[in-house]
Amino acid sequence: MSIQLINARKNNLKVDQLTVEHNKLIIFSGPSGSGKSTLALGTIYAEAYKRYVSSLSSYARQFLSVLPETEVDSIEGLPPAIAIEQKATSHNPRSTVGTVTEIYDYVRLLYARIGVPHCPIHKTSLAAFSISQIIDLLLEKHLDEKVIILAPLKQGQSGAHDTVIQDAINQGFVRARLNGSIQRLIEINIDPKKKNTLELVIDRLTITKDQQRLADSLELCNHYGNGRILVCLKETDEDLLYSTNHACSQCGFSIDHLEPKLFSFNSPIGACSSCDGLGMRRFIKPESIITNESLSLEDGALRFWDTSHKHYWAVLQSVAKHLEIATDTPWNQLDEADQDCILYGSKQRIKMTYPNIYGKPITRIKAFEGVIPNLERRYQETETVSIKESIGKLLAFSACSTCNGSRLNEKARHVMIHDQAISTTVSLPINELLNWCQSLNLTPFEAEIADKILTEIKNRTQFLMSVGLNYLFLNRAADTLSGGEAQRIRLASQIGSGLVGVMYVLDEPSIGLHMRDNHRLIQTLIKLRDLGNTVIVVEHDEETMYHADYIYDIGPGAGIHGGEVTASGTADELKNNPKSLTGKYLSGQLDIPVPSKRQAPSDHWIKILGARCHNLKSINVDIPVGLITCVTGVSGSGKSTLINDTLHPFIHNKLFKANWPIGECDDILGIQHIDKVIDIDQSPIGRTPRSNPATYTGVFSHIRDLFSQTEEARSRGYQPGRFSFNVKGGRCEACSGDGLIKVEMHFLSDVYVTCSICQGKRFNRETLSVTYKGLNIHEVLDLTVEEAITIFKNIPKIYKKVQTLSDVGLGYIKLGQSATTLSGGEAQRIKLAKELSKRSTGQTLFIFDEPTTGLHFHDIAKLMQVIQSLRDQGNTVVIIEHNIDVIKTADWIIDIGPEGGTAGGEVVAFGSPEKIISSTKSYTTPYIREALNKSKLTE
Numbered sequence: 001m002s003i004q005l006i007n008a009r010k011n012n013l014k015v016d017q018l019t020v021e022h023n024k025l026i027i028f029s030g031p032s033g034s035g036k037s038t039l040a041l042g043t044i045y046a047e048a049y050k051r052y053v054s055s056l057s058s059y060a061r062q063f064l065s066v067l068p069e070t071e072v073d074s075i076e077g078l079p080p081a082i083a084i085e086q087k088a089t090s091h092n093p094r095s096t097v098g099t100v101t102e103i104y105d106y107v108r109l110l111y112a113r114i115g116v117p118h119c120p121i122h123k124t125s126l127a128a129f130s131i132s133q134i135i136d137l138l139l140e141k142h143l144d145e146k147v148i149i150l151a152p153l154k155q156g157q158s159g160a161h162d163t164v165i166q167d168a169i170n171q172g173f174v175r176a177r178l179n180g181s182i183q184r185l186i187e188i189n190i191d192p193k194k195k196n197t198l199e200l201v202i203d204r205l206t207i208t209k210d211q212q213r214l215a216d217s218l219e220l221c222n223h224y225g226n227g228r229i230l231v232c233l234k235e236t237d238e239d240l241l242y243s244t245n246h247a248c249s250q251c252g253f254s255i256d257h258l259e260p261k262l263f264s265f266n267s268p269i270g271a272c273s274s275c276d277g278l279g280m281r282r283f284i285k286p287e288s289i290i291t292n293e294s295l296s297l298e299d300g301a302l303r304f305w306d307t308s309h310k311h312y313w314a315v316l317q318s319v320a321k322h323l324e325i326a327t328d329t330p331w332n333q334l335d336e337a338d339q340d341c342i343l344y345g346s347k348q349r350i351k352m353t354y355p356n357i358y359g360k361p362i363t364r365i366k367a368f369e370g371v372i373p374n375l376e377r378r379y380q381e382t383e384t385v386s387i388k389e390s391i392g393k394l395l396a397f398s399a400c401s402t403c404n405g406s407r408l409n410e411k412a413r414h415v416m417i418h419d420q421a422i423s424t425t426v427s428l429p430i431n432e433l434l435n436w437c438q439s440l441n442l443t444p445f446e447a448e449i450a451d452k453i454l455t456e457i458k459n460r461t462q463f464l465m466s467v468g469l470n471y472l473f474l475n476r477a478a479d480t481l482s483g484g485e486a487q488r489i490r491l492a493s494q495i496g497s498g499l500v501g502v503m504y505v506l507d508e509p510s511i512g513l514h515m516r517d518n519h520r521l522i523q524t525l526i527k528l529r530d531l532g533n534t535v536i537v538v539e540h541d542e543e544t545m546y547h548a549d550y551i552y553d554i555g556p557g558a559g560i561h562g563g564e565v566t567a568s569g570t571a572d573e574l575k576n577n578p579k580s581l582t583g584k585y586l587s588g589q590l591d592i593p594v595p596s597k598r599q600a601p602s603d604h605w606i607k608i609l610g611a612r613c614h615n616l617k618s619i620n621v622d623i624p625v626g627l628i629t630c631v632t633g634v635s636g637s638g639k640s641t642l643i644n645d646t647l648h649p650f651i652h653n654k655l656f657k658a659n660w661p662i663g664e665c666d667d668i669l670g671i672q673h674i675d676k677v678i679d680i681d682q683s684p685i686g687r688t689p690r691s692n693p694a695t696y697t698g699v700f701s702h703i704r705d706l707f708s709q710t711e712e713a714r715s716r717g718y719q720p721g722r723f724s725f726n727v728k729g730g731r732c733e734a735c736s737g738d739g740l741i742k743v744e745m746h747f748l749s750d751v752y753v754t755c756s757i758c759q760g761k762r763f764n765r766e767t768l769s770v771t772y773k774g775l776n777i778h779e780v781l782d783l784t785v786e787e788a789i790t791i792f793k794n795i796p797k798i799y800k801k802v803q804t805l806s807d808v809g810l811g812y813i814k815l816g817q818s819a820t821t822l823s824g825g826e827a828q829r830i831k832l833a834k835e836l837s838k839r840s841t842g843q844t845l846f847i848f849d850e851p852t853t854g855l856h857f858h859d860i861a862k863l864m865q866v867i868q869s870l871r872d873q874g875n876t877v878v879i880i881e882h883n884i885d886v887i888k889t890a891d892w893i894i895d896i897g898p899e900g901g902t903a904g905g906e907v908v909a910f911g912s913p914e915k916i917i918s919s920t921k922s923y924t925t926p927y928i929r930e931a932l933n934k935s936k937l938t939e
Helices: 036-054 097-101 103-114 131-141 162-170 212-224 310-323 336-344 371-381 385-392 430-439 444-466 483-497 515-530 542-547 571-575 581-587 639-656 693-697 699-708 711-716 777-781 785-791 796-807 824-836 857-872 925-938
Strands: 002-008 015-021 025-029 072-076 081-084 146-157 175-178 181-184 196-206 228-233 238-243 280-284 346-355 361-368 395-399 415-417 503-507 534-538 550-555 564-569 605-611 619-624 628-632 667-669 676-680 740-743 751-754 844-849 876-880 892-897 906-911
Touching: 002 036, 015 036, 015 534, 015 550, 015 564, 025 036, 025 515, 025 542, 036 072, 036 081, 036 503, 036 534, 081 483, 097 103, 097 483, 103 415, 103 444, 131 212, 146 162, 146 175, 146 212, 162 196, 196 212, 212 228, 280 371, 310 336, 310 346, 310 361, 336 371, 371 385, 430 444, 444 483, 444 515, 483 503, 483 515, 515 534, 515 542, 542 571, 542 581, 550 571, 550 581, 564 571, 564 581, 571 581, 581 857, 605 639, 619 639, 619 876, 619 892, 619 906, 628 639, 628 857, 639 667, 639 676, 639 844, 639 876, 676 824, 693 699, 693 796, 693 824, 699 711, 699 777, 699 796, 785 796, 796 824, 824 844, 824 857, 844 857, 857 876
Parallel strands: 025 534, 025 550, 081 503, 503 534, 628 876, 628 892, 676 844, 844 876
Antiparallel strands: 002 015, 002 072, 146 196, 146 228, 175 181, 175 196, 228 238, 280 395, 346 361, 550 564, 605 619, 605 667, 740 751, 892 906
């Protein structure tokens, strides 16, 4: 059996015929942009998904996402399909690794079934007894003793308690114990100013083997004592307190029946009331409000409360006048009490005069809430996106002070299993969580209850470890996961499902994975295949290719130059195929060269001192200025924490006076050698079809200026805005400049119909009649980068920007190509091109986070040439990377580890590649040694 595909033509595909065998591990490789993902995900998987959805009822279909239409004549032999893509699992702040993997659901169930509640004040366990258990205890220890059964009503409370006493009399009770003394209810005289303890006498009896009276009395006591039963031994005057609820005998703190919802931060039953289960609180620091301490209020010392904001400035003037605060005095010379009053408000009622929405003055007498509380409230309440964004830039986050970031309320936080709370359990790395489950010493009763729960937790944690995610924590927010981590989590869940006869389609699962862990991922893919599944992987990893049953090399180039199957076969067969670009790199015929001579560090360094954010262990790290530094280490070792969470925000805040949260460290020195920091990641350049490379890089502005300067445009008075499809005037209003009209089809795919007025050209006829070198504005946007270089070679502003796009290997994309069709690697290179086209100062710090994602060997070779040119201009380049071809060409390496999670966070090795290969502690150095030796053999 096999999948038979005929005439696939979506995007750049030109595949006439393709046969993919079932139950094999298949690799689609080729240059970035050649059409691999379009073939695997956009055609084969999309067609399988469409057929599955079409088999469902129209009611069910409306709840499922709809994929774009496939462009293929026919595909036969398609099995049920599951796609595992490289995208973030969730942007919901309530989503965690535990909830995504469902391990947390089992941990909650475990704590609900065998957890022991504790009093948060006295730290004692809160044992709950049934009436039968209480009877058995009394018969065992106090048989034939006289006792008094008491129901606690009030404990250490002031007041007359007349209503309580009268209710007891009405119910037929005769006596109560007040502060240790038994009195008749009708004679009790309570001092309301004192704190009194009042207990209702339910019965006085001798404990005998006849249990009926004792049981009835205890039931009645349980009812009136709200689950608390007091048994007074008359001979010794000793009180025995029992509770049918989980309650503290000293303070009365109680927990109702334990249930899994109590441990859910997404439920009001378990969530911390202070942070609503988010584990953090938003607040605004005074530093982010104060623009310059040497300025006065009049000169704009406070953001959003200066003279340009008439309403709030008028309020501030009224407050300053009432409190006698000088508005012309520099902020740093005001009294601290006056500063606090302005920032955090005053309870005094103040007469405030300010303009209403029509500009007329109105007067109100009320308390002043303060600048910071006002901005925090406005952020919470506003529905205006611009206000939300502007105030949002001032926000900082900190762990909730009530729950310490655990997200749970007090009751849930004090349920223990072997003296360990659930908040501690979910903060363990996956491998330590597995060890904890295996080391639990349970009673036979507990073991019987917990057996199936623990089995599920163990299995799921082992699946995560099998794909190299042993360093993750269950309480880690899902939106902090990389695309590769999120993909491998889904892959682990599929292993656990044990499905057979399924086609799995994966998009570069090796992203973000260290070479040491790569073999575990490969074994996982092989296991999926051996279960009886077809596994199709879009991949560039050399080791994975050697384990594949079959490889399809897509190319020969990218964009319009690709889309064909240039070669197919095993890795060894591709090595001997002259048409395969991938095969040439596998055979060593082509290679990414190692520099013949390394550049040595100068006397200038960026020094990170005492970095201790997350798992970093107060490390000191020196980064040479003016060189390419590669930060390496196993997944979860602390690379991103060091660079993205500590170095980047620290320098950004210093250079641009921003307020980004910074990972804990003592200090960072050497910033005087840097005048700009640029972080080039893989986030999209835009999330709508209107965003494209031309608009993002700014070249479209120059093109519009060029069109507005043509003779035809000047004679008509057309300004640059006339040639924009985002504003009225020159665009087609029938489709609002989209070129397409969306027709919603309910449970079917939305249909995008080409606009009948502009024929998809986005602009009206008058605008399109203006041409440059025979091309109108629509035709210019439809040019590839390569074509644009030729057209605009005499226009320096435009030529430089399009040339840099070509330099980073994007000559095949179109200027007006929708941002939604670009891969993460393409988006990252467009960002790089944008920065390259700017004037270089030679003192910029460039930060790359795994820039090789989605790149073929050939693309990596081009990328390294660009990065080396940045270095040669004097800039400092820091790259977080696992790709050995990048690591071996770096000038300096900083290896973090040795392991991930708590076992990482240390500097294992540092220096040039040749220097650190002698390190025995690093998991990276053996691979560097092998790559350097291979390069020597190739030479």
